[in-house]
Amino acid sequence: MTEMHSPYLMFLGDVQDQLGAKTAQGIVDWRPEWCIGQLKLEGCVADLGLQNVSIEEAVAAGAKTMIIGIVNSGGFLPDHWISVIVDALDAGMDIASGLHIRLGDLPEIKEAATRNNASLFDVRHPTHAIATGKGNKRSGKRLLAVGTDCSVGKMYTTLAIEKEMRSRGMKADFRATGQTGIFIAKSGISIDAVVADFISGAVEELSPENDPDHWDIIEGQGSLFHPSFAGVSLGLLHGAQADALVLCHEPTRGHMRGLPHQPLPDLQECMDLNLTTAKLTNPAAEFVGLSVNTSGLTDEDGAAYLKKLEDEFNLPCTDPFRNGTANIVDNLS
Amino acid sequence: MTEMHSPYLMFLGDVQDQLGAKTAQGIVDWRPEWCIGQLKLEGCVADLGLQNVSIEEAVAAGAKTMIIGIVNSGGFLPDHWISVIVDALDAGMDIASGLHIRLGDLPEIKEAATRNNASLFDVRHPTHAIATGKGNKRSGKRLLAVGTDCSVGKMYTTLAIEKEMRSRGMKADFRATGQTGIFIAKSGISIDAVVADFISGAVEELSPENDPDHWDIIEGQGSLFHPSFAGVSLGLLHGAQADALVLCHEPTRGHMRGLPHQPLPDLQECMDLNLTTAKLTNPAAEFVGLSVNTSGLTDEDGAAYLKKLEDEFNLPCTDPFRNGTANIVDNLS
Numbered sequence: 250m251t252e253m254h255s256p257y258l259m260f261l262g263d264v265q266d267q268l269g270a271k272t273a274q275g276i277v278d279w280r281p282e283w284c285i286g287q288l289k290l291e292g293c294v295a296d297l298g299l300q301n302v303s304i305e306e307a308v309a310a311g312a313k314t315m316i317i318g319i320v321n322s323g324g325f326l327p328d329h330w331i332s333v334i335v336d337a338l339d340a341g342m343d344i345a346s347g348l349h350i351r352l353g354d355l356p357e358i359k360e361a362a363t364r365n366n367a368s369l370f371d372v373r374h375p376t377h378a379i380a381t382g383k384g385n386k387r388s389g390k391r392l393l394a395v396g397t398d399c400s401v402g403k404m405y406t407t408l409a410i411e412k413e414m415r416s417r418g419m420k421a422d423f424r425a426t427g428q429t430g431i432f433i434a435k436s437g438i439s440i441d442a443v444v445a446d447f448i449s450g451a452v453e454e455l456s457p458e459n460d461p462d463h464w465d466i467i468e469g470q471g472s473l474f475h476p477s478f479a480g481v482s483l484g485l486l487h488g489a490q491a492d493a494l495v496l497c498h499e500p501t502r503g504h505m506r507g508l509p510h511q512p513l514p515d516l517q518e519c520m521d522l523n524l525t526t527a528k529l530t531n532p533a534a535e536f537v538g539l540s541v542n543t544s545g546l547t548d549e550d551g552a553a554y555l556k557k558l559e560d561e562f563n564l565p566c567t568d569p570f571r572n573g574t575a576n577i578v579d580n581l582s
Numbered sequence: 583m584t585e586m587h588s589p590y591l592m593f594l595g596d597v598q599d600q601l602g603a604k605t606a607q608g609i610v611d612w613r614p615e616w617c618i619g620q621l622k623l624e625g626c627v628a629d630l631g632l633q634n635v636s637i638e639e640a641v642a643a644g645a646k647t648m649i650i651g652i653v654n655s656g657g658f659l660p661d662h663w664i665s666v667i668v669d670a671l672d673a674g675m676d677i678a679s680g681l682h683i684r685l686g687d688l689p690e691i692k693e694a695a696t697r698n699n700a701s702l703f704d705v706r707h708p709t710h711a712i713a714t715g716k717g718n719k720r721s722g723k724r725l726l727a728v729g730t731d732c733s734v735g736k737m738y739t740t741l742a743i744e745k746e747m748r749s750r751g752m753k754a755d756f757r758a759t760g761q762t763g764i765f766i767a768k769s770g771i772s773i774d775a776v777v778a779d780f781i782s783g784a785v786e787e788l789s790p791e792n793d794p795d796h797w798d799i800i801e802g803q804g805s806l807f808h809p810s811f812a813g814v815s816l817g818l819l820h821g822a823q824a825d826a827l828v829l830c831h832e833p834t835r836g837h838m839r840g841l842p843h844q845p846l847p848d849l850q851e852c853m854d855l856n857l858t859t860a861k862l863t864n865p866a867a868e869f870v871g872l873s874v875n876t877s878g879l880t881d882e883d884g885a886a887y888l889k890k891l892e893d894e895f896n897l898p899c900t901d902p903f904r905n906g907t908a909n910i911v912d913n914l915s
Contacts, residue, residue: 480817
């Protein structure tokens with residue numbers, strides 16, 4: 250994927266609740282300096298806490314790309330958004346979308362992009378042929394977040410680790426494997442959308458050879474223990490060739506996400522299976538820490554839970570939102 | 583996928599070697615009664631040992647579908663095949679293809695299919711939206727072939743087991759997950775071609791609820807130890823919810839297929855990982871036998887190798903080509 254250009258104008262359409270703008274909110278949380286304003290249509294309920302701007306104002310302020318980082322009911326693109334997107338293209342911006350529909354499949358949008366020599370980014374869709382994974386050792390170092398379940402903070406953890414490493418002057422790049430991460434990194438591959446044969450190959454492409462002291466901090470997806478998505482997680486693990494693994498966990502969850510009948514794995518069992526399978530492509534793989542989303546616990550209970558895990562696994566444990574990731578980065582060799 | 587209709591006319595085009603007709607040969611090996619003849623163009627080198635027939639002769643003999651079960655250099659469909667395919671459609675046959683290109687993407691073929699109300703089957707391409715896997719327990723029994731590597735006889739093994747079970751009057755259906763298997767079963771899903779998020783869901787669809795004494799004999803793909811394709815294998819394992827696993831192996835192979843740097847797994851290690859991960863969706867999963875392709879060994883060495891494995895694993899071991907699969911079927915409960 251070609252890199253997107255910042256700054257961004259955040260398009261909110263007429264989204265009916267704040268949850269529909271979750272992706273856009275993630276971009277604002279992690280890259281506020283790129284988000285110069287929001288564009289809402291009549292009836293929009295979501296708000297990102299940004300200045301409301303018109304397309305003209307956004308372009309005047311330097312916006313290079315209009316981001317459609319919202320979930321619309323049904324995943325389609327409503328007809329009345331098309332003219333707004335065409336206006337943005339005519340005003341000189343690129344468009345990046347996280348919708349299921351491809352922007353280029355809509356003739357008016359495609360024509361406007363061609364006319365303005367502008368780029369259309371559909372972050373859910375791989376844009377080119379991907380090779381199968383090879384498993385050859387690549388130079389540089391890699392950290393991968395793995396999880397007991399989906400949606401337990403893998404993106405948050407890896408972004409926080411990248412931030413911590415960069416603040417120390419270390420060479421580190423977050424590598425995005427999901428749509429929100431791709432908007433934040435300006436590039437990446439939506440790994441669950443590639444054809445099954447190419448999962449590990451996509452991650453090899455995403456994290457190519459690099460300087461010996463450079464770290465790729467790779468966003469994980471799913472869980473080896475999720476009956477729906479474990480294949481994605483295993484291909485990602487093999488392609489990542491991770492030197493360092495971080496286990497992400499949410500301690501108050503009663504069952505695997507979306508599957509009320511499926512219990513969460515035991516943490517030790519989860520780490521064992523990840524480590525066993527990671528060693529196929531990197532025999533030196535090891536866990537360097539645990540990252541826990543303790544937002545469902547009180548400050549006191551959260552701290553006690555982290556302390557308990559530290560004692561149990563003899564590894565640094567943190568809630569990256571509450572405590573940052575310094576203890577995990579300290580543990581990288 | 584709608585079921586294909588037999589009998590088949592086997593189209594060989596002008597394939598330049600016998601290996602290019604490997605898929606077609608697999609169909610003839612397993613379903614000779616469906617293959618009423620072959621159609622070769624000038625310059626074709628491959629031969630299936632069938633009678634050479636014209637389209638008219640094939641239709642007169644009852645052919646319902648023309649099968650393009652060949653690999654063409656580059657995977658495309660040469661222009662001079664198009665008129666032959668159109669003739670076959672006009673003569674009243676459906677067309678089924680294992681090529682990478684979709685038949686319906688070629689306007690002349692699509693128009694001829696519409697004109698004749700005929701079906702086009704692209705066995706490499708899923709034809710409909712697949713749901714994500716759920717992992718809910720399904721009635722009926724399931725056997726899955728897993729492997730130490732790709733191309734170690736998983737399709738052969740499962741077809742041989744289906745044949746053995748049916749000869750005993752047992753309810754058994756081979757479930758195809760690859761292109762050759764799909765031609766043989768008349769339906770199936772090319773599992774390595776589905777989008778990553780839907781691997782286990784595709785297998786759940788392929789092997790739905792059934793009678794308590796019915797066995798689905800599910801074709802495996804890849805290996806949990808293959809760095810390119812392990813994600814496919816894990817999703818398949820979880821979706822299959824196998825009660826019975828058969829390990830397939832080729833003992834003379836020096837490295838994982840296509841990856842000279844990658845050693846084959848130890849058999850025990852391979853069985854352990856398959857069993858551990860299979861239990862996520864079926865805690866009762868167990869190995870019921872080993873199937874070994876001993877074609878690279880003498881009769882004597884092959885028999886000795888099977889005996890050695892039987893003693894080591896205390897499970898029935900067979901080369902299904904040489905010895906059938908009765909000992910494995912005897913071991914099903």
